[in-house]
Amino acid sequence: MLLTTSMGYVLSRPNYKLNGLLTWIVFIPMIFNGGLVSSYYINSSLLGLKNTIWALILPLAVSSFNVIICRTFFKSTIPDGLIESAEIDGAGQFRIYFTIVLPISLPVLATIGLFLCFSYWNDWFQSLLYIDDQNLYSLQALLNSLMSNVDALARNASTMGVSYAQLVATMPKESARMAVAIIIVLPVALAYPFFQKYFISGLTVGAVKG
Template identity: 40%
Template structure:
């Protein structure tokens, strides 16, 4: 006589499955809500930039563009100073990334070595300016003493080293490059320079990509140093040129009432267009470098 085994699951198992489903459902709802909160402002900027300014000002643009128009894009892209600003920003960004990697990667490797002489002193030396600054006036005096005012280097050099990025690099080397591998290279007769260039750098592609990305995004979005140190408009980066255009378009001094109203409508549209023009290259690049952003977050979470 055969006894059939019961396939009925225990009550506690069914309750556990129901609890898991509710948990995942709440998680999806919460994440979906956060995604809408984060993405909708970006979506609104896009649809507002191609909508009739009167519809935007009247609150008619909510989910879809109203009265399609590209007048804002035409007003900005027909200006030669915008394209010059793009060129300047690309040059500043490329030079900043190259110089930053040349400075940050070797410095991070040196700080990750336990046998570095006066390592504690160097750590404190880098930490102090991370939290305390001399202020804008001393900063300007230093740049003036170095004859860097109104030169591209006044925009590039202050962005070459980020202490936070330096410590991220040190943490990566400290946790990802085994000491045994370095010692084996020394036993084989490799010099410190040979170890760094032939062993460390090839194994550090992740941190190289992360640092290049962080420095590039930071320089691309920067405008404050250019606003303080540059007087020649031919040296202005894109962000500063868009700022000047927006300020000029919002000026309503002089002219008839109709001219002032038209200027205000155009300024409102340019406000949205300028965000897209300045952010489009980074947004288009992001899907290709998303994994490096994730790696950067993980690097910062490691011990060190």
């Protein structure tokens, strides 16, 4: 999240020389991407992430969409006068970012944090794509595998023995689906109230005084 907000802050500064070029570099992958084959080759062969926990973390760590959100927030919310005042007082760029920009950017930090929580909690595709060891599967991947197995047994019940078919017929398919739905939704529903109080605007109103 820190990398995403840092990129968004850099792109929001009007005096940054490479602002336009880097904005297009970040924006174009939102419309066109290299596809599944190229991303799999880079993450598996070049970066060596296959069958590691990093394969579940790094591919989702930075999103062009989140960077654009941060850029828009910093550009429309952080007054240029506030940054210029800090520079006149002798503050460097790192000090400005960590002591001034981040403390008044809680709304966008909460928004990006909530998006990342949704992405990581609901993700099962990365495990299916990069992980062969089931001990490293994410919870959603295990639940998806569980439901796939239950559905497969239900579909093929007629080809099995009578006793086994009767066992399959009594399996709690719908109950399992409801339990999976609760497991998926409940943590997000519990986490949302902690982020909601930061979804406010106007934190910098009055920050610059004449």
